Amino acid sequence: MNTKELVEQIYKKKSFLCIGLDVDLNKVPKHLLKLDDPIFEFNKAIIDATQHLAVAYKPNIAFYEAYGIKGWKSLEKTITYLNTNYPEVFTIADAKRGDIGNTSTMYAKAFFEDLQFDSITVAPYMGKDSVEPFLSFEDKHTILLALTSNQGAFDFQTKKIEGKELYKNVIEISKSYHNAQNLMYVVGATKAEYLSEIRGIIPDSFLLVPGVGAQGGNLQEVCKYGINDQVGLLINSSRGIIYASDAEDYAQAAANKALELQKQMEEILLFKK
Amino acid sequence: MNTKELVEQIYKKKSFLCIGLDVDLNKVPKHLLKLDDPIFEFNKAIIDATQHLAVAYKPNIAFYEAYGIKGWKSLEKTITYLNTNYPEVFTIADAKRGDIGNTSTMYAKAFFEDLQFDSITVAPYMGKDSVEPFLSFEDKHTILLALTSNQGAFDFQTKKIEGKELYKNVIEISKSYHNAQNLMYVVGATKAEYLSEIRGIIPDSFLLVPGVGAQGGNLQEVCKYGINDQVGLLINSSRGIIYASDAEDYAQAAANKALELQKQMEEILLFKK
Structure with missing residues (x-):
């Protein structure tokens, strides 16, 4: 999927919501645990109930890997279900990968070709030759970690190199990578005030x-500083939506939470015009 | 496995060699491709032929993920084979993971509990709360990326924050992490001259x-600057050993290459005493 199609979907659904599928068997409704593949059944119900309200889904790969081969099967079924039934949805493998060249190519093949994700999150620590292998896939996107939403972001990301924070160095340098047009960036909502400076460096990027939600970021603040002509934002919510209820009504409860966010986004998009 | 046992193995085998199991089906001997699980069969033969010469094995997880569920099965079989037949060997999941707290915990469970690896490589970009979840597992080791062996290492890792290179900041700050005694560090052989400065910060760490080999690093140089009282080094070679031959004699050819390195290491250990 290219960004033009993504922007079309955003205006069609009046939403730039991404739903994080971080499925933890300790948190899903108990009645699902009797089923053969509770993770997939949970995802399927959440996706069916929310697909008109969200433009993107983001399975966090750790939650699947933690269940070994069973987890990988659930992941495969989930991405196949999305691509088959809702091909208009943008899919993100939240994998935070990054390795030397030939190894990054193997990861890119795993997520872009084998699993057919539209995008993957990638860590920048190892530099250019660890990121460019991901960028070489057409109509696939590499979402580079810039400024993350956790406390540890202040350990290195906000430290200054020659007067400029590491995360800004990452963003600026990455603009010169081959196929940089396929880059997007992770910027945590808990640091909304940083967004205007980031927009100064990458006005057009998603x-x-x-x-x-769960981590305390504010939607209005993020949009105030981060929105651009093409919207340029995918706002992720995971736990706040998918664990809205642990009873049999969980999918409907998730849809209600997603609707709340979608309504706020609709208003922001109206106001923006 | 704790580091004391690892050091004992090093002196017993007169080797601090780690063999990287980066198995690419385009590179393994053709006759293996007829088998049900060529990746595992390849690994099994390499391990059996070299286990007396190496103290550690390091499957690069990307190479397994690239083959989807089939690849995960090969990985499971490989680590189970190692743990069952050669429990004295130190095992490294070269995964370069790192995510916010609860997600890092999921990755730690996947590799330490489910797959029973002794250690995992972790990227430091997201800081303390992305690394500490890995450190909380007893007798398991977290191998933090400090200075990698690729060209991209110069993009960020060697840039200075308040007069000190990022990789040195990573090493110094990580020393204050909870359970820091479970840390080891990745330091590329292609930058051997940096090792003496690194030893100034972490004299005792592995x-x-x-x-x-393949990437051009020199064993003698690395040992000159990096060896310590407990040896404190695991020297990895992947392609140089496992792809020494693509004919039916591949396991023997790998053993010959491993023996060359082991002999050099034996001499270094003798000279050291």
Whole structure:
């Protein structure tokens, strides 16, 4: 999927919501545990109930890997279900990968070709030759960690190199990578005030913004500083939506939470015009 | 496995060699492709032929993920084979993971509990709360990326924050993490001259050193600057050993290459005493 199609979907659905599928078997409704593949059944119900309210879904790969081969099967079924039934949805493998060249190519193949994700999150620590292998896939997107939403972001990301924070160095340098047009960036909602400066460096790029809701980020603040002509934002919410209820009504409860966010986004998009 | 046992193995085998199991089906001997699980069969033969010469094995997880569920099965079989037949061997999941707290915990469970690896490589970009979840597992080790062996290492890792290179900041700050005694560090062999400065910061830690051989690093140089009282080095070689031959004699050819390195290491250990 290219960004033009993504922007069309945003205006069609009046939403720039991304739903994080971080499925933890300790948190899903108990009645699902009797089923053969509770993770997939949970995802399927959440997706069916929310697909008209969200433009993107983001399975966090750790939650699947933690269940070994069973987890990988659930992941495969989930991405296949999305691609088959809702091909208009943008899919993100939240994998935070990054390795030397030939190894990054293997990861890119795993997520872009084998699993057919539209995008993957990638860590920048190892530099250019660890990121460019992901960028070489056409109509696939590499979402580079810039400024994350956790406390540890202040350990290194906000430290200054020659007067400029590491995360700004990451963003600026990445603009010169081959196929940089396929880049998006992770910028945590808990640091909304940083967004205007980031927009100064990358006015046109899409930003994936985690941390709204459970982690305390504020949607209006993020949009105030981060929205651009093409909207340019994907706001992720995971736990706040998918664990809205642990009873049999969980999918409907998730849809209600997603609707709340979608309504706020609709208003922001109206106001923006 | 704790580091005391690892050091005992090093002196017993007169080797601090780690063999990287980066199995690419395009590179394994053709006759294996007829088998049900060529990746595992390849690994099994390499391990059986070299286990007396190496103290550690390091499957690069990307190479398994690239083959989807089939790849995960090969990985499971490989680590189970190692743990069952050669429990004295130190095992490294070269996964380069790192995510916010609860997600890092899921990755730690996947590799430490489910797959029973002794250690995992972790990227430091997201800071303390992304690394500490890995450190909380007893007798398991977290191998933090410090200075990698690729060209991209110069993009950020060697840039200075308040007069000190990012990789040195990473090493120094990580020393204050909870359970820091479970840390080891990745330091590329292609940058051997940096090792004496690194030893100034962490005289006692184990270093995992990739880049000897195929990537041009020099064993003698690395040892000159990096060896400590407990040896403190695991020298990794992947392609140089496992792809020494693509004919039916591949396991023997790998053993010959491993023996060359082991003999050099034996001499270094003798000279050291």
